[in-house]
Amino acid sequence: MADLTSNFLGIRSPNPFWLASAPPTDKAVNVYRAFEAGWGGVVWKTLGEDPAPVNVSSRYSAHRDIHGNVMGINNIELITDRPLAVNLAEIKQIKIDWPDRALIVSLMVPCEEESWKRILRQVEDTGCDGVELNFGCPHGMPERGMGAAVGQVPEYIEMVTRWCKENTKLPVIVKLTPNITNVVIPATAALSGGADAVSLINTINSITGVDLDNMVGYPSVGGKATSGGYCGSAVKPIALNMVAQIGRNQQTSTIPISAIGGIGNWKDAAEFISLGAGNVQVCTAAMLNGFKIVEDMIDGLSRWMDSKGYRTLDEFKGAALPNQTDWKYLDLNYKTIASIDQDACIQCGRCFAACEDTSHQAISMTPLSKNDMAETTLKVGIERQFDVIDEECVGCNLCQIVCPVDQCITMVEQKTDKPYQNWTQHPNNPMREC
Amino acid sequence: MDKPGIHSGRLTSEEYRKNFSDIKPAYGTHEATIEASRCLFCEAAPCITACPTDINIPSFINRIATDNIEGAAHTILESNILGGSCARICPTEILCEQACVRNKEPECVPVNIGRLQRFAVDNREGTSHPFSRNDTTGKSVAVVGAGPAGLACAHALARKGHDVDLFDAREKHGGLNEYGIAAYKLVEDYAQKEVKFVLEIGGITQKFGSKLGTDIQLDDLRNQYDAVFLGLGLGDSNKLGIENESMDGVSDAISAIAELRQTSDLGSLNIGQKVVVIGAGNTAIDIACQMKRLGAEEVTLVYRRGNEQMSATEHEQKFALENGVRILTWMKPVALETRSSNNQSKDQKSHVTGITLERTHLDDNNRLKGLGEYKTLEADTVFKAIGQSFLEGCFSGSQPPTLIKGRIQTESGFKTTLNNVWAGGDCIEGDEDLAVQAVEHGKQAAQSIDCFFQSTPLQNASLQNASLQSRSLKSGSLKSHAPEKKERDTHHG
Ligand SMILES: Cc1cc2nc3c(=O)[nH]c(=O)nc-3n(C[C@H](O)[C@H](O)[C@H](O)COP(=O)(O)OP(=O)(O)OC[C@H]3O[C@@H](n4cnc5c(N)ncnc54)[C@H](O)[C@@H]3O)c2cc1C
Ligand SMILES: Cc1cc2nc3c(=O)[nH]c(=O)nc-3n(C[C@H](O)[C@H](O)[C@H](O)COP(=O)(O)O)c2cc1C
Ligand code: SF4
Numbered sequence: 001m002a003d004l005t006s007n008f009l010g011i012r013s014p015n016p017f018w019l020a021s022a023p024p025t026d027k028a029v030n031v032y033r034a035f036e037a038g039w040g041g042v043v044w045k046t047l048g049e050d051p052a053p054v055n056v057s058s059r060y061s062a063h064r065d066i067h068g069n070v071m072g073i074n075n076i077e078l079i080t081d082r083p084l085a086v087n088l089a090e091i092k093q094i095k096i097d098w099p100d101r102a103l104i105v106s107l108m109v110p111c112e113e114e115s116w117k118r119i120l121r122q123v124e125d126t127g128c129d130g131v132e133l134n135f136g137c138p139h140g141m142p143e144r145g146m147g148a149a150v151g152q153v154p155e156y157i158e159m160v161t162r163w164c165k166e167n168t169k170l171p172v173i174v175k176l177t178p179n180i181t182n183v184v185i186p187a188t189a190a191l192s193g194g195a196d197a198v199s200l201i202n203t204i205n206s207i208t209g210v211d212l213d214n215m216v217g218y219p220s221v222g223g224k225a226t227s228g229g230y231c232g233s234a235v236k237p238i239a240l241n242m243v244a245q246i247g248r249n250q251q252t253s254t255i256p257i258s259a260i261g262g263i264g265n266w267k268d269a270a271e272f273i274s275l276g277a278g279n280v281q282v283c284t285a286a287m288l289n290g291f292k293i294v295e296d297m298i299d300g301l302s303r304w305m306d307s308k309g310y311r312t313l314d315e316f317k318g319a320a321l322p323n324q325t326d327w328k329y330l331d332l333n334y335k336t337i338a339s340i341d342q343d344a345c346i347q348c349g350r351c352f353a354a355c356e357d358t359s360h361q362a363i364s365m366t367p368l369s370k371n372d373m374a375e376t377t378l379k380v381g382i383e384r385q386f387d388v389i390d391e392e393c394v395g396c397n398l399c400q401i402v403c404p405v406d407q408c409i410t411m412v413e414q415k416t417d418k419p420y421q422n423w424t425q426h427p428n429n430p431m432r433e434c
Numbered sequence: 435m436d437k438p439g440i441h442s443g444r445l446t447s448e449e450y451r452k453n454f455s456d457i458k459p460a461y462g463t464h465e466a467t468i469e470a471s472r473c474l475f476c477e478a479a480p481c482i483t484a485c486p487t488d489i490n491i492p493s494f495i496n497r498i499a500t501d502n503i504e505g506a507a508h509t510i511l512e513s514n515i516l517g518g519s520c521a522r523i524c525p526t527e528i529l530c531e532q533a534c535v536r537n538k539e540p541e542c543v544p545v546n547i548g549r550l551q552r553f554a555v556d557n558r559e560g561t562s563h564p565f566s567r568n569d570t571t572g573k574s575v576a577v578v579g580a581g582p583a584g585l586a587c588a589h590a591l592a593r594k595g596h597d598v599d600l601f602d603a604r605e606k607h608g609g610l611n612e613y614g615i616a617a618y619k620l621v622e623d624y625a626q627k628e629v630k631f632v633l634e635i636g637g638i639t640q641k642f643g644s645k646l647g648t649d650i651q652l653d654d655l656r657n658q659y660d661a662v663f664l665g666l667g668l669g670d671s672n673k674l675g676i677e678n679e680s681m682d683g684v685s686d687a688i689s690a691i692a693e694l695r696q697t698s699d700l701g702s703l704n705i706g707q708k709v710v711v712i713g714a715g716n717t718a719i720d721i722a723c724q725m726k727r728l729g730a731e732e733v734t735l736v737y738r739r740g741n742e743q744m745s746a747t748e749h750e751q752k753f754a755l756e757n758g759v760r761i762l763t764w765m766k767p768v769a770l771e772t773r774s775s776n777n778q779s780k781d782q783k784s785h786v787t788g789i790t791l792e793r794t795h796l797d798d799n800n801r802l803k804g805l806g807e808y809k810t811l812e813a814d815t816v817f818k819a820i821g822q823s824f825l826e827g828c829f830s831g832s833q834p835p836t837l838i839k840g841r842i843q844t845e846s847g848f849k850t851t852l853n854n855v856w857a858g859g860d861c862i863e864g865d866e867d868l869a870v871q872a873v874e875h876g877k878q879a880a881q882s883i884d885c886f887f888q889s890t891p892l893q894n895a896s897l898q899n900a901s902l903q904s905r906s907l908k909s910g911s912l913k914s915h916a917p918e919k920k921e922r923d924t925h926h927g
Contacts, residue, residue, distance in 0.1 A: 068464075347476075347535050347538065350475070
């Protein structure tokens with residue numbers, strides 16, 4: 001059996017699945033249920049100074065696919081709206097009741113050293129395992145000079161991080177906002193400020209849709225809307241990319257990463273870890289499905305590790321990073337072309353439409369009929385055959401993407417007998433290196 | 435009179451309501467959206483080819499998925515103005531849904547095109563008619579027969595700006611949608627609602643109780659109007675050809691269905707205890723199932739050949755079995771029995787008490803032969819459902835169009851051999867007897883009539899091809915999957 005124990009900055013948890021700072025970690029009652037369900041740790045819902053902020057009613061909205069499944073949600077909630085003392089007392093009790101679980105406290109106070117100093121002292125008192133600095137909240141808090149307002153200015157990140165490091169012995173994790181152009185810059189700032197780790201991503205500025213009857217975006221608060229923070233499975237590709245960017249950058253490659261963003265199952269988690277994450281945090285998937293999803297996250301990850309012979313998380317941590325490179329180093333002589341399994345094909349013609357209309361006209365459609373029903377290809381019969389025209393296929397994968405049948409279209413590697421050649425070496429490149 | 439066990443009010447009103455409610459209930463918006471999302475939006479989708487009226491199915495389904503219901507309905511009605519009733523009565527399992535590529539998946543569950551089509555047509559947001567009429571052309575057309583063929587033809591002609599007089603022998607328009615379709619397929623007054631909808635286009639004048647051959651004559655119509663379209667359906671029910679066929683208790687299934695569809699109180703119908711239906715088509719299945727649903731205790735369907743030769747589809751046969759109908763094959767009726775009772779006065783007609791059947795088989799030359807082995811079934815009611823044929827009487831006194839195999843012969847564009855007469859639907863020779871085919875005939879005939887008025891040859895060459903295709907290729911493709919239409923005369927009998 002694989003060992004899922006996670007040791008992140010010396011904070012041990014029975015598995016790498018933490019709940020991200022958000023409504024699932026807002027109160028003792030939630031966190032008790034989470035730990036009972038098996039979550040390895042939680043990052044408590046962000047604390048601030050009293051008086052607590054006030055939330056609006058109508059807070060979330062969803063972006064769905066055509067089947068009605070939720071791809072992502074956005075929210076316009078603020079940090080905890082409960083008094084600080086209540087939160088601190090609950091945190092303290094939980095750490096006593098669940099000593100083997102990781103308990104991190106997320107913080108966001110005004111940009112003054114005194115404020116940070118004061119709250120860090122109070123938090124240390126709870127016996128928690130570390131703090132996470134919320135520099136990422138994209139709505140509500142920036143207006144008050146907090147959250148993303150700090151996270152978008154590298155100098156502030158560095159400054160606040162330094163204050164915290166100087167005022168606590170607890171490990172300090174800096175949570176980054178994705179609402180910037182290059183995530184390496186804030187990550188470098190956090191590192192310069194002495195951060196022990198970064199966590200990312202927080203939510204992405206978004207409007208999920210517009211109510212066309214009332215001409216107001218979602219979620220509507222009495223007829224008005226404001227941009228919200230987007231999260232859930234739709235943001236995973238963005239989060240993966242940012243995690244990899246930090247891992248691939250020389251300056252930031254050593255900083256531990258707690259990965260967040262669209263993680264909904266063990267595979268997502270394994271992918272983040274393979275790109276260098278030390279552990280993962282989950283919010284939306286738990287909000288949409290309840291805490292029980294962690295059971296399969298643990299079970300699935302463990303069985304997959306067994307099947308691959310990985311005994312610990314560290315054994316595959318960052319394993320995919322070396323294969324992540326710049327476009328200019330990709331082999332221009334590598335060739336793959338599509339191949340359609342005629343037995344599996346259900347003749348929907350989606351690949352034909354995709355390639356013919358928008359790609360390289362590399363799929364043919366031939367009507368099949370005893371009556372030889374159509375001379376023209378357009379008014380075809382009920383049975384038809386789709387074939388790849390090998391010479392035309394550029395190996396873009398589009399047909400495979402649109403095919404509704406699993407494994408029907410495969411991309412087959414072709415022998416080219418040509419040596420590795422990348423763009424930096426290519427004769428078409430006016431700035432070629434050699 | 436000896437009428438054992440025939441009486442009314444066999445069931446409670448709740449049971450009647452349940453038994454005659456929609457067998458394919460309407461989708462709600464959520465169900466429809468989910469089902470619509472299963473459509474793969476195929477390229478040159480096979481379902482379109484399989485629909486006799488060429489409805490752009492993926493296009494309308496995609497519109498449902500994007501909540502553009504009006505657009506979905508428009509897409510359907512553009513190709514098939516009776517899309518609402520076709521959605522309910524089409525044997526989709528041998529038409530569009532049979533062609534759905536999802537049948538090729540291991541789960542074999544096609545997109546439920548029929549129910550989606552119904553959802554779109556029923557839930558149109560617009561209250562006004564979706565199409566508008568061109569300026570009047572001054573041309574007039576007599577459309578005789580207000581069934582699916584006549585209605586579709588009249589609508590398409592009116593849309594082009596021609597004036598249409600729509601004649602029918604009956605007191606209601608709608609043809610078999612009004613008088614023939616199983617009550618649980620087309621419930622309540624849907625047929626009338628649809629007729630009203632079709633007429634909203636304007637330019638169509640309804641004429642009731644006008645029977646061709648009696649009240650109106652083809653020669654006169656040809657003189658009075660610029661063109662005539664015949665959508666007469668099949669008027670005559672075939673006979674068993676055995677003695678005492680007019681005995682009490684023995685009747686024709688089509689009339690019984692018409693009576694059932696027209697009554698406002700199902701409980702008032704006299705229903706037998708032991709019912710025998712002779713036939714193997716959808717009419718036979720329909721009468722058998724409706725009798726069962728009206729409370730008949732035993733319903734037996736008798737067919738002289740085997741299950742595979744039945745023209746009722748596999749789906750229909752299964753439905754009959756599910757309704758508790760017994761199907762007896764390789765048996766043919768040879769005699770109707772009646773109990774001679776002493777106290778029966780001479781002038782009283784005797785009532786059927788049973789039917790004697792002879793076992794059959796195919797001989798070496800593939801001919802149906804009686805085996806001389808007999809069996810008598812008790813029966814207080816016998817229905818004949820062995821097919822219908824075209825009533826030629828309507829042409830008496832006028833120059834008739836040429837008939838072929840007992841039905842009207844048409845060429846491309848559904849023109850008959852008479853210079854200004856077109857025909858379509860069940861009364862012509864060549865296609866499946868389905869409402870959706872009748873609609874297509876009416877639609878194409880209208881286009882052909884319009885070209886005739888403009889003295890342009892059928893400018894749309896594809897129309898000719900389409901009509902040919904609808905005859906040979908499409909029904910060819912039907913046949914390869916559907917049970918073969920072995921005997922024309924039993925298709926709906
Ligand atoms: C019992 C039964 C069940 C069926 N079930 C289905 C089904 O589930 N699905 C399906 O698709 N199809 C079904 N059909 C077939 C379908 O009803 C027909 O194919 C379709 O109605 C044909 O349309 P039509 O316009 O040609 O003829 P009809 O619908 O028969 O209409 C002909 C019209 O012409 C009128 N008429 C006839 N003679 C004259 C005259 N001399 N003068 C004036 N008017 C006249 C009639 O009164 C009638 O209104 C069924 C048929 C039957 C008999
Ligand atoms: C309703 C809601 C409230 C959130 N509140 C906080 C918060 O108080 N502090 C914080 O650091 N992140 C907050 N987040 C962001 C999440 O912790 C997490 O970074 C983000 O949702 C991406 O992860 P996911 O895709 O698993 O949801 C919140 C997210 C949601 C949906
Ligand atoms: S891989 Fe791209 S180019 Fe090749 S057949 Fe598929 S869609 Fe066309």
